[in-house]
Amino acid sequence: MKIIISPSKTKKFDTISLGSDIIYQEKNKYLENILTNMNKSDLKALLKYEKVGELDYTSNVKTKAILAYSGLVFKNLNIKKNMDKLYILSAYYGILRPNDNISNYRLDMNNNIVKNEYKNMYEFWENIYDFFIDEDFIINLASSEYSKMVNNKNMITIEFYIKNKKGVYTIQSTNSKIMRAKFTSHILNENIFDKEKIKLIDLDNFSYSEKYSTESVYRFYKI
Template structure:
């Protein structure tokens, strides 16, 4: 059985609790998305993110200083949405981390498919965002069937 969750918009960095197990499976695709986003102005990103000025400023600064290889937080600890709050991973024991690592997948517009212990850094990007990378017209087309194949 696989449990599939959407990521939350609100994220934190926690490099003190538990170290991540590794990097997301599709890190090369993430670098491509990051590069595309870095070519956009703050106003363009605000439109893509569909957010207010304060959130745009926060996420623009995150993007400008983003290092997807260092100072990472395990994905399951990084997201602060309601599903993650109720799961309460901050109080997991080892066996619970093992269970979610084997059974939980987080589908991310930025990272693709995440295992709970994959190291991530805060970002803002939704699958519905108007993103045209290369010849594709949106993130659904960009990720194509890679997410499905990874989960299966």
């Protein structure tokens, strides 16, 4: 069993703690060459981001991914063990282990910088599709943008539903990000590596719905 999560756009490098080298060094170098040769105005337009001068695609300053990412999911992670079962998907690095080194990059799967040779970023990273082929199952706690990088017939997506003001159950972005972090932490800390035991998890009043779930999508509703 492995768990996949998304990266975050926001990062912090106030604590520099060097870890391991990334898995896909050659492919990352390919993207680095493209991005470092782009002028600032083109990069701003591509990323829809003004502060491109703060970015670093050359890894001059880097730290462990689990410490560098600072988005809502990562702020709510509290993993005490089984870190080797967690993988972070990235448009720039492909697949990251929590202790792999990353720099202050910015790149999403919809930023198609490989269009001269590939259809899109998913095609560029197609060797990742079967990275987890030998796993019995994958728990998908990533966004749809990133989970599409992984092709595994035994992937289980977990969704969280909460009532809106109209009393209708919907997926709420902020709440989902927090619950993804809490579920990730709980599964790893409690050694929950069985599909059926995952269904029994009850966190923050979110409970598994047998009625609305499928074999590949586990839906949790806040009661």
